[in-house]
Amino acid sequence: MRYGWIFGAAISAIIVAMPLVYADNAECGRIEDYVYEDGKSNVIVANRNAGKQVALTFDDGPSGNYTPMILDILAENGVKGTFFVVGRNAERYPMILKRIHSEGHEIGNHTYSHPDMKKLTPEQLDEEISRTGKAVSDIVGVSPVLFRPPGGYLSNDIVDKITSNSCKTVLWSWRQDTMDWKCPDVEKVVETVLSNIRDGDIILFHDFNPGKSPTPEALKIIIPELLGRGYEFVTVSELVNM
Template sequence: MLKLKTLLIVSVTVTLYAGYADAHPASQLRDRSYYEERGDIVWEVPTEKKTIAFTFDDGPDQRQTPKILEVLEQYQAKATFFVVGDRVDRFPEIVRMELSKGHEIGNHSYHHPSFQNLGRDSILSELTKTQQAISQATGQTALLFRPPGGSYNQYIINISKENNLQLILWSWHQDTKDWKAPGVQRIVNKVLNNVRNGDIILMHDYVYNSSQTSEALKIILPELQKRGYSFVTVSQLLSQKDDQDHHIKVTQ
């Protein structure tokens, strides 16, 4: 009788877990290499060139974004701005300014919720409304998407693909945590002490009551230039991977 009860409990548990896994794709997550090899998610780009991509989340902001744009322009740096849709609706002129200076715009959701807690319809709404906000402000469509907090599951990956959006995260060793306003030097040290070819660096152009990001860039950019680095958009960085893959195939 005890064995029968145990078998029933195990059977019910397995059935319930299977149902949970079907309903919650986050439970089916595989390791990073699986998604990288398939091109589902990009954390960084393997390249022999000394190029890196700075990315800025959570903007646009009427005070901090122009300061960051000014520093980037001073050092001929191009970057990618992952914008929040409701802020695009409030500050469309700043998004247009980003594009006019040769930077790239990516989708970072409309309200910046935690996607892990959202169903398919809500995720799709967040993406679609932001695409519409970007299009209305600039006449262009974003090709890149970064989920708030970097959270992802199979729903998020599938919806990104269905909407022709490449899911972009960041190099694990290049999370500056500037959103915590940890101090200019800590932001500087994080980038300079860990930089590698093909890095995607995570920063923010909207941090409440803080200008540490723009101040840190004034130190980071000239130092990296001295080391021979150039600064490109994420899409430009991705094209270098395609070029390198093509070169490897041709020479084999």
């Protein structure tokens, strides 16, 4: 089963109430199959041919507090990111969604209601994807071409369904899950990113957080540091040359 290892890892991850934990180590060993090179993979986790480019990604927003703060930081540093939005949040904060779009960031689809993916019927998944696509399109005029499943939960059928909705499936790079939704210290988020950075990485953050998010403060350290190391911040579509 082509995505069997992702599926298995996702189930383990869900057991510990966590987003996907997948590995490019010898145990699982097949991460390169999922690294997007020359358009060969259906699931994007990185682009190792990208050179010194990386993608900042933000899930679960827009939110009324953290999304504008993060947009301010990206603007101050002149860098772009990708926001995987929840459709109902996009409808709640249309002006913030417009701001994301007008400032040159990419908008991805992260379902309409952030459901438990393993409980969805194929029809419900279709509805989650298409309703969000329409919500975003109604507000900013373009429909997302990227989809990230809540919790990183995937199966062959889910990937096929995403593809049939004209979207590419995006996860994130191994070792670049900042776990910022758990509100660790700023230093922990910074260290996770900086000590593991590789060319072509997709870094996972959240711009919705019911607690005190470390993300804005961490970005203020991470972005200048990586710029200083010669990295360029691009959207996910740019990273994979879509």
